[in-house]
Amino acid sequence: MKAEAARRERDLLESRLPMVEIFETVEGEGTRAGFPTVFVRLFGCNLRCVWCDTTYSYPPAEAEFTMTIGEIVRQVEERYRSAHICLTGGEPLLYGERSAALLGALCGIERIRDVHVETNGAVDLRPFLETVSSPKARYIMDYKLPDSGENDNMAHGNFALLRPQDEVKFVIASERDFDAAVETLRAFPTKALPLFSPVWETMPPARLVERMLAAGLSGVKLNMQLHKIIWDPAKRGV
Numbered sequence: 001m002k003a004e005a006a007r008r009e010r011d012l013l014e015s016r017l018p019m020v021e022i023f024e025t026v027e028g029e030g031t032r033a034g035f036p037t038v039f040v041r042l043f044g045c046n047l048r049c050v051w052c053d054t055t056y057s058y059p060p061a062e063a064e065f066t067m068t069i070g071e072i073v074r075q076v077e078e079r080y081r082s083a084h085i086c087l088t089g090g091e092p093l094l095y096g097e098r099s100a101a102l103l104g105a106l107c108g109i110e111r112i113r114d115v116h117v118e119t120n121g122a123v124d125l126r127p128f129l130e131t132v133s134s135p136k137a138r139y140i141m142d143y144k145l146p147d148s149g150e151n152d153n154m155a156h157g158n159f160a161l162l163r164p165q166d167e168v169k170f171v172i173a174s175e176r177d178f179d180a181a182v183e184t185l186r187a188f189p190t191k192a193l194p195l196f197s198p199v200w201e202t203m204p205p206a207r208l209v210e211r212m213l214a215a216g217l218s219g220v221k222l223n224m225q226l227h228k229i230i231w232d233p234a235k236r237g238v
Contacts, residue, residue: 009101012069012097012098012101013068013069013070013073013101013105014068014069014070015068015069015098015101016066016067016068017042017066017067017068017069017072017095017098017099017102018042018043018044018063018066019041019042019043019063019064019065019066019067019072020041020042020043020054020056020057020063020064020089020090021039021041021064022038022039022040022041022072022075022076022079023038023039024036024037024038024039024079024080024081024082025037025039026226027084027086027226028225028226029169029195029197029223029224029225029226030116030140030167030169030195030223031167031193031221032084032114032116033224033226034226035082035083035084036081036082036083036084037082037084037085037086038076038080038082038084038085038086039085039086039088040072040076040085040086040087040088040092040102040106041054041057041088041089041090041092042057042087042088042089042090042091042092042094042095042099043057043058043061043062043063043064043089043090044057044058044059044063044089044090044091044094044095045057045058045089045090045091045094045120046091046094046120046122046123046153047091047120047122047144047148047150047153048149048150049144049148049149049150050147050148050149051147051148051171051173051199054089054090057089057090058089058090069098069101069102069105070105072102072105072106073105073106073108073109076106076109077109081111083111083112083113083114084112084113084114084115084116085106085109085112085114085115085116086115086116086117086118087102087103087106087115087116087117087118088117088118089118089120091119091120091122091123092117092118092119093117093119093123093125093128094123096127097131099128100127100128100131100132103115103117103128103132103137104131104132104134104137107132107134107136107137108134112136113136114136114138115134115136115137115138116138116139116140116167117137117138117139117140118140118142119139119140119141119142120141120142120144120150121141121142121143121144121153121154121155121158122144122150122153122154122155123155124155124157124158125139125141125155125158125161125162126157126161129161135165138165138166138167139162139166139167139192140166140167140168140169141158141162141166141167141168141169141192142169142171143168143169143170143181143184144171145170145171145172145173145176145177145180145181145184146176146177146180147173147174147176147177147199147202148171148173151180156188159188159189159190159192160188160189160190162190162191162192163191163192164191164192164193166191166192166193167192167193167194167195168190168192168193168194168195169194169195169197169223170184170194170195170196170197171197171199172196172197172198172199172203172208173199173202173203174202174203175203175211177203178196178203178208178211181194181196182215182217185220193219193221194217194219194220194221195220195221195222195223196208196212196217196220196221196222196223197223197224197225198222198224205222205224208222209222
């Protein structure tokens with residue numbers, strides 16, 4: 001039985017995943033914003049948000065290369081020094097058992113303190129919470145509001161699964177999105193920290209703060225994207 005489990009684990013570590021890039025920079029948003037972080041970006045996404053800023057991470061673009069889980073872990077261990085990892089995409093949980101195996105393997109790197117997974121709200125988190133037991137693993141669920149065009153695909157059961165160490169992000173592009181985010185939090189209570197992130201072109205940060213204060217959202221955190229302030233918003237690898 002143990003031998004069979006060990007063989008299965010080895011097979012998973014040798015399985016391949018389609019990749020976009022691995023790079024090191026500072027985390028741009030959420031509660032770990034500003035910390036040096038290794039980004040592991042997988043290729044592929046099951047959504048097509050109208051304002052997506054990583055369209056190179058899903059078809060009709062193609063995966064730039066593939067890597068085994070073992071190769072990904074070795075590159076993170078040997079090339080970089082950060083103690084934080086962001087597992088992102090695309091949608092990094094798109095590959096089920098392989099995604100869970102990668103997450104567990106990244107958590108197994110001794111120096112790593114935190115592995116946060118940027119997931120899009122349309123993937124059931126229960127299998128991953130049940131499979132990956134490491135306290136290093138956290139989930140940042142990017143709940144898609146009406147202006148994204150993908151609100152109907154959200155898995156609302158995830159709200160009850162999220163824990164205090166997790167986060168739920170709402171990208172707010174309009175007054176309608178703001179109202180929908182407030183209503184969603186009312187309808188689906190969660191232990192995760194809510195983050196409100198402005199789409200600057202249509203929801204200026206100052207206006208979003210006004211709405212948050214007027215609504216008395218004392219438990220919601222404004223989420224500014226540092227990487228878009230520091231670098232050109234279209235720049236990759238930062």
